[in-house]
Amino acid sequence: NAGVTQTPKFQVLKTGQSMTLQCAQDMNHEYMSWYRQDPGMGLRLIHYSVGAGITDQGEVPNGYNVSRSTTEDFPLRLLSAAPSQTSVYFCASSSPRNTEAFFGQGTRLTVV
Amino acid sequence: SQQGEEDPQALSIQEGENATMNCSYKTSINNLQWYRQNSGRGLVHLILIRSNEREKHSGRLRVTLDTSKKSSSLLITASRAADTASYFCATGSGGYNKLIFGAGTRLAVHP
Numbered sequence: 262n263a264g265v266t267q268t269p270k271f272q273v274l275k276t277g278q279s280m281t282l283q284c285a286q287d288m289n290h291e292y293m294s295w296y297r298q299d300p301g302m303g304l305r306l307i308h309y310s311v312g313a314g315i316t317d318q319g320e321v322p323n324g325y326n327v328s329r330s331t332t333e334d335f336p337l338r339l340l341s342a343a344p345s346q347t348s349v350y351f352c353a354s355s356s357p358r359n360t361e362a363f364f365g366q367g368t369r370l371t372v373v
Numbered sequence: 374s375q376q377g378e379e380d381p382q383a384l385s386i387q388e389g390e391n392a393t394m395n396c397s398y399k400t401s402i403n404n405l406q407w408y409r410q411n412s413g414r415g416l417v418h419l420i421l422i423r424s425n426e427r428e429k430h431s432g433r434l435r436v437t438l439d440t441s442k443k444s445s446s447l448l449i450t451a452s453r454a455a456d457t458a459s460y461f462c463a464t465g466s467g468g469y470n471k472l473i474f475g476a477g478t479r480l481a482v483h484p
Contacts, residue, residue: 292470301476302477303461303475306471309469309471353472362406367413
């Protein structure tokens with residue numbers, strides 16, 4: 262099982278550029294979410310989805326868009342990158358039952 | 374703001390010693406989970422304790438939950454150098470069981 266796969270692993274963007282971080286899971290999980298992790302901090306929730314076609318905002322949604330057209334995929338879009346978005350991004354998935362989340366290996370994004 | 378707050382922020386011990394990390398949270402929860410993160414890697418789930426449970430064991434891990442004090446502790450017994458990592462607590466709440474993470478405890482186990 263691949264679990265949760267994130268691409269790319271590393272990315273450098275210039276301020277104002279746009280890009281999409283990809284996330285795919287093969288566990289048929291209904292719930293998927295995106296987090297960012299900044300140095301010395303825990304993970305902060307950006308956006309989440311409880312199923313195909315349903316998304317909602319987390320703690321720090323500004324500057325990010327998401328959509329969920331299939332159960333498997335949950336891409337995160339940065340419309341106009343800013344240096345404050347330099348971070349490590351993690352995607353996670355889980356089932357509707359009261360269970361743990363499975364995380365991808367992360368995307369390290371630097372905005373210059 | 375983050376739901377869970379871990380204490381201590383950093384912990385340094387010798388191999389064979391026990392390591393205890395604490396987590397406090399603010400609102401009602403469905404469950405509390407502990408995750409481990411090795412440097413530069415993704416998070417790995419360690420153990421989940423539900424709001425109606427008080428203690429849970431998994432191998433060398435022991436988790437307690439006190440909902441009246443809104444706190445939890447993770448005990449790692451007989452630590453090994455390979456346990457060196459950051460440990461995060463996360464509270465699950467709401468119908469979606471949305472996870473909110475604390476800032477973590479950095480554990481260093483010296484041979």
